[in-house]
Amino acid sequence: MAAPRMPPARLSGVMVPAPIQDLEALRALTALFKEQRNRETAPRTIFQRVLDILKKSTHAVELACRDPSQVEHLASSLQLITECFRCLRNACIECSVNQNSIRNLDTIGVAVDLVLLFRELRVEQDSLLTAFRCGLQFLGNIASRNEDSQSIVWVHAFPELFMFLIITDHFLKSPELVEAMYSKLSNQERVTLLDIMIAKLVGDEQLTKDDISIFLRHAELIANSFVDQCRNVLKLTSEPNTEDQEALATIRLLDVLCEMTSNTELLGYLQVFPGLMERVIDVLRVIHVIGKDTTNIFSPSDSLKAEGDIEHMTEGFKSHLIRLIGNLCYKNKENQDKVNELDGIPLILDSSNIDDNNPFMMQWVVYAVRNLTEDNSQNQDFIAKMEEQGLADASLLKKMGFEVEKSGEKLILKPNNDIPPP
Incomplete structure (x- = not known):
């Protein structure tokens, strides 16, 4: 697969990735990885490049955690982080080769650390929540049906991240992660x-x-x-x-x-x-x-239980x-x-x-019984015959809001007007 090139830009004589170009390239990769054939032919070097962008973008989050005044400058970094997670998330779908390649780069540890950093940011931003959600989706996809990846996620994320996610119900918002990790929960x-x-x-x-x-x-x-x-x-x-x-x-x-x-x-x-x-x-x-x-x-x-009795x-x-x-x-x-x-x-x-x-x-x-017999003459007949044969108590059926009538040679189970509420 021909990967989009990520050309560098010069700043103060040092070669650094251009954020806008990185974002466009990541979005192109994310789209490509929606197709299985592109996932299966992706070179490992792409995932190293995505990881490098993720690490550099993480520095801005670390700075904002230390200095809240820097939060307002997070927008571009959160965009890059979100797209990195989306790209990696898509790359892992039903592709154990990519799961293994990404895991072996220690991307899981970086992702977990970053998600934990998100928890320390005292801001209400849709962009932060989106990055947070995409990070969890990536962790879920890399762990899906891959025991080695599940073990690494567990090592990095338990107990601190999991306890936080479960208690705040963020864990529920990532079905991939819930499915991958449920068996490992106590x-x-x-x-x-x-x-x-x-x-x-x-x-x-x-x-x-x-x-x-x-x-x-x-x-x-x-x-x-x-x-x-x-x-x-x-x-x-x-x-x-x-x-x-x-x-x-x-x-x-x-x-x-x-x-x-x-x-x-x-x-x-x-x-x-x-x-x-x-x-x-x-x-x-x-x-x-x-x-x-x-x-x-x-x-x-x-x-009846006495007041204070412990329920089992x-x-x-x-x-x-x-x-x-x-x-x-x-x-x-x-x-x-x-x-x-x-x-x-x-x-x-x-x-x-x-x-x-x-x-x-x-x-x-x-x-x-009402749901079993609604528009179902076979089940109605069955219960009516049970009553005729003494296998169903007529007084019990009456208490339940039903009665059996005989119409010619046919028994009919019908609700009476005293149906108790469910």
């Missing part, structure tokens, strides 16, 4: 990150289009992690008094999924996520059975599984049918007992 750090996700999803401010785009990327990580790890919660049946951080992180994954599927713009993606519905039904079935067969942490409790980490876990099933079935016939095929309907109906360990269980069961 379970306690994962819980903190997931709590911040929940706070963002349920906050008073509506998610912007950019937020939705970011959370769609997060949704893949969260759903995959839950599918892989959800059975970790079952260990609590044998160790009921253990505050297991791994199990708690898994429970938080479920909480995040419940909130994500409550957002219509995120719901569609998760409704078709491979294996998610199957895994949710599987875990619900296991904890339901073991909760009925023996006395353990998943057994229903109808005794699994409180609400079962009802949230049913909530997630209801969300995934919302106006989605394929998932409605899938729950029926997996024998999930009797399981949901049998979970409607009062359970102090799962507040609002009845409401979530009602919500799930």
Whole structure:
């Protein structure tokens, strides 16, 4: 690939790169690296040149950190830094050769140090935030599916940068970095990150289009992690008094999924996520059975807690599984049918007992049944036949806001006027 030339300019007899020419050349490279063939043929010398520009531009940031009066002169340096990060970010997309070349130049260390310097600048500038975001995107891309790069990012960025990013929720704004580094976080750090996700999803401010785009990327990580790890919660049946951080992180994954599927713009993606519905039904079935067969942490409790009693980490876990099933079935016939095929309907109906360990269980069961039966005559018939055969309690169905009527030889499940709110 023929790289754009970066001609030098003379200043006081010393050869230095001309900022405007550097910026134009970097922008040209950034555009070229959008194509895979250009990434695969990029010579290592280009990345050394970009690193040199990045280092020189960093001096202006260091000066502004020491002398706040210099902040007003940062504009051109921040432009160069941003474009360096964009260029390197694009070069790393699905290209392990470039990831390795850039990493071996110690670019990761320079980038992390620079992002940490940004934190010390007490200014509110869009240009600074853009440079900050592009720096995180670069770190995410160079670490993506590259264990050697992940290790180097971890060495340079942990704990100071990661703790700062997680607490201030900047980490959320870089899905590439979250995905690359999630496996390296401790379970306690994962819980903190997931709590911040929940706070963002349920906050008073509506998610912007950019937020939705970011959370769609997060949704893949969260759903995959839950599918892989959800059975970790079952260990609590044998160790009921253990505050297991791994199990708690898994429970938080479920909480995040419940909130994500409550957002219509995120719901569609998760409704078709491979294996998610199957895994949710599987875990619900296991904890339901073991909760009925023996006395353990998943057994229903109808005794109210005394004031001051400590809540256990699994409180609400079962009802949230049913909530997630209801969300995934919302106006989605394929998932409605899938729950029926997996024998999930009797399981949901049998979970409607009062359970102090799962507040609002009845409401979530009602919500799930309504979403399972809406415009789905097969599921309606199935529940009606369960009632006729004595497999579903008519009084329970009535409490849930449904009743079974007979029309000729056909049984019809219909909502009555006493449907409790979800």
